[in-house]
Amino acid sequence: MDMENNIIYMKDIVKSYKLGKNKLTVLKEVSLEVTAGEFVAVLGPSGSGKSTLMNIIGCIDVADSGEYILGGQNIKARNDDELAHVRNREIGFIFQRFNLLPKYTAIHNVAFPLLLRGINKEKAYERATLLLEKVGLGGRMKHKPLELSGGEQQRVSIARALSGEPRLLLADEPTGALDSKTGREIIDMFSELSREGNTIVMITHDLGVAKEAKRIVRVKDGKIVEE
Template structure:
């Protein structure tokens, strides 16, 4: 497990639907090292979204072992899981999840203010992050005044704001045209080159091929790494 950012062994996750039990993940095992750029690839219903939720500490497995950066996630209660999410995971969503009434810089500064950073420091850091993703001239625009690609860049800047151990991107190009999608993937490649660990969830093989390694998920199982 040395140098592993993520270590999973025999992860099982089921849901009750009425009187029936649906097993979504079936003894999944995988390892992701610090600094890797990994795509988790699978069709709709394969279990990849459930796997993402467990990686991101949004949900917990029924059984099996999950070690995230040396921490045993199975042993954590809900408050501790929230703390791990806040500290270790930077989320990037398909639909951006930006606050529509607030400018880009406010969207990036907001989680920093929630973490207790002073206002001046928060806005200085938000400015640096937006410059880093190429939006130095778009900071004072609201989401609806930005293109889809620009909104996703704001989302990436926000995800980076807490200095997370992992960037967890759920179909980050799914709402974008091919040109904007390619630019977002280039940004992930650059961030990975800087040392960021990136886990990208996708159903698109062409997107997955941009990662350094592909983990295939089908019918609740990891087929190959």
């Protein structure tokens, strides 16, 4: 195992949920490795276990058993506060529904994670400005989410995900709420971010979107089938 280059190392991950008196095993001894700079699509239909896998990768949920090392840190050994710290520092999240703060401008949405870390306002806004220019929204910084199109909102959320220079970008159906032309633009942006050396894991049910990644991992009935 090349821990130097591995951002994600998962071995024999099992996750179950209780449904009344029954136990539903959603992930069955899943193993996955993602190295620095890779662009990986996790492809699977609804109910395949891909959302649960995403929650474990994103430290939103914890596996019942198995090993998960994220950027050299053993996630199994972390308590809730430490997991929140890992999420804030190590992972940039990009959601299907954007999850922007509706009352705040684009620039404040992007600066917000940095302000939470205690970075001073001037520096946070400076970085947010650079990132919004990078995603092509230099002229829309003072707009609130509802004044932006879906594609623009997703660009803001990409800028926000990049703000803390995370080790991993984790995108959940990033084109799911967009029309095909806008979705294409967002996927092109991921390809560009990948070329710049960012590590990206993208969850999707859409083969056309998944094919844009460098590698496809299929999830079927709680197991991983590599392409």
